[in-house]
Amino acid sequence: MSDVTLTIDGRRVTVPEGTTIWDAAQTLGIDIPVLCHDPRLDPVGVCRVCAVDVGERTLPAACVRAVSPDMEVRTDTQEIMAHRRVLTELLLADQPAVSQREQTTGDDKLYALAREVKVTDIPWPDQSERQPRGQDASSPVIAVDHQACIMCDRCVRACDDIQHNDVITRTGKGYSARIAFDLDVPMGESSCVSCGECVAVCPTGALTHQSLATTDAG
Amino acid sequence: MKQFADSTNATFSDLTETATLCPYCGVGCALNYGSDSEGVIHYAKGRDGASNAGRLCVKGRYGFDYAAHPQRLTRPLIRRDDAYPRGPLSTFSRANSSGPRKPGGIVDYAEVLPHFREATWEEALERAASGLAKVRDTHGAHALAGFGSAKGSNEEAYLFQKFIRTVLGTNNVDHCTRLCHASSVYALIEGIGSGAVTNVVRDVENAEVAVIAGCNPTANHPVAASFMKQAAAKGTGLLAVNVRRPGMASYCEQYCQITPGSDVAFYNAVMHVIIAEDLHDQAFIDQRTEGFEALAKAVKPYTPEAAEAMTGVPAAQITAFARRLGQAQSAMFFWGMGISQHVFGTDNARCLIALALLTGNIGRPGTGLHPLRGQNNVQGASDAGLVPMYYPGYQAVSDASVRERFEQLWNVSLPEQPGLTTAEITHAALEGEIRGLYCMGENPFLSDPDMNQVRKALSSLDCLVVQDLFITETAEFADVILPASAFMEKRGTFTNTDRRVQIGRPVRQPPGQARQDWHILRDLAQRLGHDWDYADESAVFDEFVQAAPLYANLTYDRLGEHGRWYPCPDANSEGERVLFGDQFPIGRGRFVPAELGQAPDLPDDDYPLVLNTGRQLEHWHTGVMTRRSRALDALAPEARVEVHPSDAKRLGITDGSWTTLRSRRGAVEVQAHITRDVALGTLFLPMHFREAAANLLTTPELDPFGKIPQFKICAVALAPLSTPLTPPQPDAVSHAAG
Secondary structure, three states: OOEEEEEEOOEEEEEEOOOEHHHHHHHOOOOOOOOOOOOOOOOOOOOOOOEOEOOOOOOOEOOOOEOOOOOEEEOOOHHHHHHHHHHHHHHHOOOOOOOHHHHHOOOOHHHHHHHHOOOOEEOOOOOOOOOOOOEEOOOOOEEEEHHHOOOOOHHHHHHHHHOOOOOEEEEOOHHHOEEEEOOOEOHHHOOOOOOOHHHHHOOOOOEEEOOOOOOOOO | OEEOOOOOOHHHHOOEEEEEEOOOEOOOOEEEEEEOOOOOEEEEEEOOOOOOOOOOOHHHHHOOHHHHOOOOOOOOEEEOHHHOOOOOOOHHHHOOOOOOOOOOOOOOHHHHHHHEEEOOHHHHHHHHHHHHHHHHHHHOHHHEEEEOOOOOOHHHHHHHHHHHHHHHOOOOEEOHHHHOOHHHHHHHHHHOOOOOOOOOHHHHHHOOEEEEEOOOHHHHOHHHHHHHHHHHHOOOEEEEEEOEOOHHHHHOOEEEEOOOOOHHHHHHHHHHHHHHOOOOOHHHHHHHEEOHHHHHHHHOOOOHHHHHHHHOOOHHHHHHHHHHHHHOOOEEEEEOHHHHOOOOHHHHHHHHHHHHHHOOOOOOOOOEEEEOOOEOOHHHHHHOOOEOOEEOOOEEOOOHHHHHHHHHHHOOOOOOOOOOOHHHHHHHHHOOOOOEEEEEOOOHHHHOOOHHHHHHHHHOOOEEEEEEOOOOOHHHHOOEEEEOOOHHHOOEEEEOOOOEEEEEOOOOOOOOOOOOHHHHHHHHHHHOOOOOOOOOHHHHHHHHHHHOHHHOOOOHHHHOOOOEEOOOOOOOOOOOOOOOOOOEOOEOEEOOOOOOOOOOOOOOOOOOEEEEEEOOOOOOOOOOOHHHOHHHHHHOOOOEEEEOHHHHHHHOOOOOOEEEEEEOOOEEEEEEEEOOOEOOOEEEEEOOOHHHOHHHOOOOOEOOOOOOEOOOOEEEEEEEOOOOOOOOOHHHHHOOOO
8 A cells, every 4th residue: 555645734744545634634643623533433424523624615524534645634724613613513502501421421522622612602593492302311320311412423333343232223314313222222121231332432421321439338 | 592501520620540450350451440539430431451442341331339339348357256156147148048038139237247346457467367377286287278369469369379378388279260260271281281371362353263162251251252243243253152142142153052061072073073074284283282193083983963962063063163163274262161160171171272283273363272261360360379289370389399499489398288279178178177268359158169068168167267348158157357458449460361461550548447458468477477578569579470480571660551461571572462383381282182071960850950050241250349339230130040931931930930949959049031042951040149149059069170160060940939929128138238
């Protein structure tokens, strides 16, 4: 396999052919924000937060797009910043007021991104009151809050491709689309083995640990 | 307009993440515990360890809260004078107390604690030391024995065996490896000269096929299982052989369900086909092995047709299995308790070793022998000499020159006589030959076969010192209970199933006056006149490395956060993943033929079914830890005996209904779970639940070589429980504790 040389934010970098823009940027220490991608998973490019400018009509997702020779990538233009910010606002529009993830492991990636891009107002409709997406507390160890789910697909891939338990899937259409377990049964009744990989990869408060910090006497 | 509300939680921004390990199984997953300044652990996160690549299973992810359980022992306890003569203290331990109306869950402190009084460390250590010394002075050193633990660190294992050998003066020291892979280790040392794995789990990705024999990795080594499943997704052909359908069977090319105890016949037939169809690796056999002719002769009568009658597996399936394995360029062999826990466990393991030698599948990437080790440090505890026949590093006690070297190193004179193994110690106690026992982190009352005999053995002792986190069933018999430290409270090295030596680090303090196990050992040794002085755990490790050349080139500094494999050829090496590329420690590998043996305690008209015992995903061994983990207890609160639907129908048993399960030694009452995972005529009962204690039923017969009990076969009768029942009220039992 041959190497490819490109420019990211004005800096030259040479990487093996087939490398994604996101991975190439990492080698330069440029951290392109991303929600749906995790280096342990095959990229799917659904959250679009990592979109970059490569001089095309549209903004490709850096986590999926492979580098090409002499590509000129910008990750920090005004357009990119605005794009990221609007996407973040849209994702936050129907999020619960308090992130359960900030309350349990303290690493909500969506909230961290919101702080990074300095979101204050969210000028988009909040559908959660009219059409709440629901919770599932049937598992003794994993709390599911569909309201916080951004359908990034990380949990589905972690369950299938990392732990190979093949429990989580997607169901529904449009706004009612959500993740589901087995043939859409409550998580606690599904074939889930509670390995918690889905919680580990979830970027929001959609999949979190039930609190374990205290133990009752009995 | 909605505003973005920053919901950062101050507690979680202040958490410290400590790089340590999972305390449960032999996979040895690296993880971070996120803990606050009070030492409260809030979460476990997978770390990029050599054996887990960031993955964890339910036990590692959610089972860490046992250390903070309110029942932790915080003060030394001494048995009150009116609690003698020695015996069990709880209703459960006193008799065959099993079933829906009987105490379940963990030891009932309200019932047991009044028989003990709190003591100072000074008094408790004096009582322990003088009790052991008195037995030694009255009955001789060989009337003493020690059970160490594969849950402790290498340093603790090393010091425990040193204590028993040098301070007490006997080789009667063993631990739960005897209940686990002792037969595999015997066969491996005999066959290739090394008892550890020859290749790491994750190399399964380079294997063309992998044999998953007598093990259930999705339940017992879940993270290792995820790498096997991943390999299968990328083309590795998994071949499972078992009496009970393992979860892995769904990912396998072929699953052969053999009848209980017929392993030798199955593998001999596989070897028969491989030799008959010229699929063996003649070059490897010529260059690297000896004894092929005898093996070929021994497997000759095991035609697939003959084996079909013995194993219940159709001859065509055996032939297909043999061809797939024989034609593969590389194959790995994983096995577990289904191979080892038999009176012919050593023979079973000999067959797998022979199969690997026959097909030339040792010493290259994607090949190798891998007995999946159970406890997080069962490999290390054995390496550290926590076994009666070897000093640290598998150096034979019976070898005079080795003994001389250890006498110099430890500056004492050492006993010549090799010691007794776990079950032999129990049997010797029944004969009155063992009078005093020191148990550090073992719970033989529940873990050893034939509980009624163990009860008698423990009751008959003159002195029992128990060092543990909780009052265990075994501790009910103790003179002195010493409160010890949990995994997440100590620093030490742990050696996983892959031979990787990694450091575990403390994230919390032991509660109350509970102490580091190695401090307790050191103080007892000093009290008994031995000048033990170690600056810290790393100094103990350095002495262990000096004693065991197996661990050469390893130090705390070099292990760092990620650990290394042993053997480690030089100071800069990561250690060796794949062993024996050129030759075996004994030169040539040895084929040791095996004949199909007959298990004791077979079914008859009165006891028509075969009971298999083992583990389940959410629990660990005698349940001392996992049943005190809120999450794990909630996920799997009760024992179920697995019954085949046709047996259930015939016996009038429905899913969830109560049954009586009776063997020639005892009976338990337990709910049924109807599943086709078990074959017709066989049952499965997990070992973790004392209210349906599998070891009330099991037979005490041992493998003659590995001295491992036959946990996998005992004849039982199953019947619906006749009287109408009120379901148990857990609140009434366990809340009393506090």
